[in-house]
Amino acid sequence: MVLSVIALISALGVVLSKNPVTSVLCLIVTFFTIAGHYIMMNAQFLAVVHIIVYAGAIMVLFLYVLMLMNLNAELEPQKRNWLKYAGAISGGALLVVLVAALRDASMPALSTQPTEVGLIKNLGQILFKQYVLPFEVSSILFLSAMVGAVVIGKKD
Amino acid sequence: MTLLSIDWFFIIEKVLLISGVLVLSLVVAMYSTWGERKIAAWIQDRLGPNRAGPMGLLQPLADGGKLFFKEEIIPNTSNRFLFILGPSIAMLVACMTSAVIPWGDTLTIAGREISLQVADVNIGILFIFGVVSMGVYGIMLGGWASNNKYSLLASVRAASQIISYELPMGLALIALLMMTGSLSLKDIVEQQRHGLWNVVYQPLGFFIFLVCAFAECNRAPFDLPEAENELNGGYHLEYSSMKLGFFLFAEYINMFISSALMATMYFGGYAFPYMDKLGVDGNILTLLGFLALFIKTLGFIFFFMWVRWTVPRFRYDQLMRLGWKIMIPLALVNMLITGALVLARQH
Numbered sequence: 001m002v003l004s005v006i007a008l009i010s011a012l013g014v015v016l017s018k019n020p021v022t023s024v025l026c027l028i029v030t031f032f033t034i035a036g037h038y039i040m041m042n043a044q045f046l047a048v049v050h051i052i053v054y055a056g057a058i059m060v061l062f063l064y065v066l067m068l069m070n071l072n073a074e075l076e077p078q079k080r081n082w083l084k085y086a087g088a089i090s091g092g093a094l095l096v097v098l099v100a101a102l103r104d105a106s107m108p109a110l111s112t113q114p115t116e117v118g119l120i121k122n123l124g125q126i127l128f129k130q131y132v133l134p135f136e137v138s139s140i141l142f143l144s145a146m147v148g149a150v151v152i153g154k155k156d
Numbered sequence: 157m158t159l160l161s162i163d164w165f166f167i168i169e170k171v172l173l174i175s176g177v178l179v180l181s182l183v184v185a186m187y188s189t190w191g192e193r194k195i196a197a198w199i200q201d202r203l204g205p206n207r208a209g210p211m212g213l214l215q216p217l218a219d220g221g222k223l224f225f226k227e228e229i230i231p232n233t234s235n236r237f238l239f240i241l242g243p244s245i246a247m248l249v250a251c252m253t254s255a256v257i258p259w260g261d262t263l264t265i266a267g268r269e270i271s272l273q274v275a276d277v278n279i280g281i282l283f284i285f286g287v288v289s290m291g292v293y294g295i296m297l298g299g300w301a302s303n304n305k306y307s308l309l310a311s312v313r314a315a316s317q318i319i320s321y322e323l324p325m326g327l328a329l330i331a332l333l334m335m336t337g338s339l340s341l342k343d344i345v346e347q348q349r350h351g352l353w354n355v356v357y358q359p360l361g362f363f364i365f366l367v368c369a370f371a372e373c374n375r376a377p378f379d380l381p382e383a384e385n386e387l388n389g390g391y392h393l394e395y396s397s398m399k400l401g402f403f404l405f406a407e408y409i410n411m412f413i414s415s416a417l418m419a420t421m422y423f424g425g426y427a428f429p430y431m432d433k434l435g436v437d438g439n440i441l442t443l444l445g446f447l448a449l450f451i452k453t454l455g456f457i458f459f460f461m462w463v464r465w466t467v468p469r470f471r472y473d474q475l476m477r478l479g480w481k482i483m484i485p486l487a488l489v490n491m492l493i494t495g496a497l498v499l500a501r502q503h
Contacts, residue, residue: 021235021238021300025238025297044277044278044279045279045282048279048282048283048285048286049282051286051289051290052285052286052289055286055289056286056290056292056322057289057322060289060292060293060296060315060318060319061319063296063315064296064315064316067296067300067308067311067312068312120278120279120339
């Protein structure tokens with residue numbers, strides 16, 4: 001409960017804060033609260049990997065880029081008014097669609113009992129037996145992304 | 157004693173243990189500053205600190221007192237909140253890792269088995285990895301919030317250096333995990349207690365981990381984020397008083413913790429040869445084991461200092477080349493060999 005409140009507040013902070021660095025920091029806090037949720041669902045492995053990958057690596061790179069860009073609230077170009085209205089309308093439309101789609105969706109009752117799936121041993125068994133094909137396919141996807149990045153980096 | 161269906165002894169025991177471990181890391185870090193200067197002096201044929209107390213033993217106290225009473229300066233152009241957050245994160249993260257290290261076997265006091273490990277989580281190593289990856293934020297935020305070009309350069313350097321060296325470190329750990337088959341540090345130590353130390357099976361992995369630990373702690377020869385002769389002290393350039401002290405202190409705590417980790421993962425932790433044949437009482441054996449771990453850790457700390465005063469600092473492109481073109485391929489090869497051997501042993 002407390003965790004969810006912090007998660008929501010920090011998520012709002014990401015969107016609302018003027019300073020991009022504050023935004024990123026709020027996002028990191030959000031990631032931590034999500035990891036906290038994972039731990040409460042007994043998925044420790046997922047929680048730690050979440051922190052290592054998102055908070056530990058990706059957000060560091062985000063912060064890195066932001067620091068070098070030297071963004072300021074004053075320097076940010078003012079957007080035109082019609083752009084703001086267009087954004088608000090399209091956002092609202094998306095909300096309507098989402099609400100319409102989810103209205104009839106049945107919420108399967110989440111079991112509050114902690115499951116054992118999230119523990120690393122069981123997770124490994126499931127990944128390499130039941131879901132081995134999707135697992136391998138996604139790893140090929142990562143590999144292709146890596147090769148692509150190297151190719152782009154080598155161009156000059 | 158159970159009250160409100162909470163086992164109060166458990167809580168008291170954990171609180172005592174946590175404070176004990178914290179005090180231990182702080183005291184060791186404090187005396188590491190003294191040790192560092194003594195060792196530097198010894199290597200350079202000088203005397204080192206010898207004014208405060210016998211053999212200069214009160215020097216850390218004098219330094220701490222000085223730092224506390226100095227004027228605190230927060231630059232006008234800095235981001236105040238982040239400026240204070242930087243050293244706080246550095247210190248917090250440095251202290252967090254010690255939670256999963258098994259400092260010893262169990263003590264039996266009044267019929268209760270007390271494990272000398274704050275939390276035996278089944279993802280111990282990953283926890284450490286996660287906390288270490290948080291460590292860079294202290295330096296990055298501190299450097300950026302100072303609003304100084306040198307500090308900014310230092311924090312950029314720190315970020316890319318730490319991310320680059322996390323990869324080979326993780327790969328070296330994966331090889332270790334494939335061998336031990338457990339992520340819990342306690343299990344890893346227990347395995348080494350009954351067999352050979354992991355360093356025998358994983359010499360290359362240990363070497364990679366050692367080099368990466370130097371880089372992660374920002375210790376020489378990889379102390380580029382604070383290179384004093386090109387960046388004026390780098391990320392802590394604008395810091396004064398105890399906030400500077402926290403940054404420096406966090407480095408020493410990191411050094412202590414990573415030494416303890418290396419001792420735990422590769423050098424048997426609290427296990428020492430013939431410990432099961434001594435025939436002494438359980439509690440004494442546990443204390444001896446703790447002593448063994450402590451001595452191993454101090455040995456690694458000495459090694460850290462020895463290297464700092466012997467090897468010159470890398471250039472930044474050399475550092476990156478070493479990380480990406482040498483350490484990562486080496487770690488991958490190590491992982492492959494380990495995997496093949498593990499597979500061969502199973503069949």
